[in-house]
Amino acid sequence: MPDSPRLHRAKAGRFVTFQFMPSLNQLLAAHAPLLVLDAASTRIQVGWLAPGSAHWAASFAEAGIGLFECLDQLQTRPEAAGAFVFCDGPGSILGVRTVAMMLRAWLVLRSRPVFAYHSLLLLAHARRDPALTVIADARRDSWHCAAIGAPLRRVPTAELPVRLAMPEGFRTWSTAPADLERIPYSLAELLPATHDADIFRAIDEPDAFLHEEPSYATWSPQIHRAP
Structure with missing residues (x-):
């Protein structure tokens, strides 16, 4: 892609601003080192990425711990990151x-770019199978769905397509569809397989x-009176 005034490597404390959805390679070129944070599954994953190197750590403790x-395993600190990359769901x-709260606190200490990705789209692009739909439980008998070339959407159980997969370590409340494929959710493998995906x-x-944004019902308070 040709250079533009808003697409270049950050210099003198300036950040790169993308006018499109960048790939991992573009983020590394513009903002490395990247601190990657993913708490969408029961396995917390954190990565420290730079061009030509990637170090990963994982924990099964609750996200805040x-x-x-x-x-600590990576022996790094958030303030050393050039940018943050995190999974904003589903999961x-x-x-x-918890990750979002920590990021907001770190950004108060020092402003840096933040980039988000969807867990299911990452998995769909890593599999490179347009006929496969990756799902996660959305509760109330519905599912988050993602596929290559399609936006993330919510679908009732009765309308799910035939070929389905789900990331390992994602909790379910509804009964999982029959013949559901379980795919390891390992960022150390998924991100290299999607390094050029926008x-x-x-x-x-x-x-x-x-x-969609939540909507709230309005009500008028009334004093309870005995009949």
């Missing part, structure tokens, strides 16, 4: 929001992914 265990809402989004405020 597991993330710092991983940082464990508690895990994703699946990352620049975000201003880290938070969990929502299909």
Whole structure:
């Protein structure tokens, strides 16, 4: 892609601003080292990525503890990262929001670019099978669905396609569909397989992914009176 005033390597404290969804290779070229944080599954994963090198750590502790265990294993600190990359879902809402909360705190200390990706799209692009739909439980008898060339969507169980896969370590509340393939959710393997895929989004405020903004019912308070 040709250079533009808003697409270049950061210099003199300036950040690269992408006008499109960049790939991992582009993020590494512009912002390395990258601190990758993923708490979407029961296995917390943290990566320290630079051009030509990648170091990973994992923990099965709850996210608030597991993330710092991983940082200790990597012997690195968040302030050394040139940018943050994190999974905003689907997956464990508690895990994703714990990561988002930590990112917001670190950004207060020093502003840096943040990029988000969807767990299911990452897995779909890594498999490179357009006929495969990757799913995660969305509760209330519905599923998050992702496939190559299609946006992330929520689908009722009765409308799910035939060929389905789910990442390992993702919790379910509804009955899983029959013939569901379970795929290892290992970022150390998935990210190298998707290094050219444009699946990352620049975000201003880290938070969990929502299909739509929540709506709230209004009510008028009334004093309870005995009949």
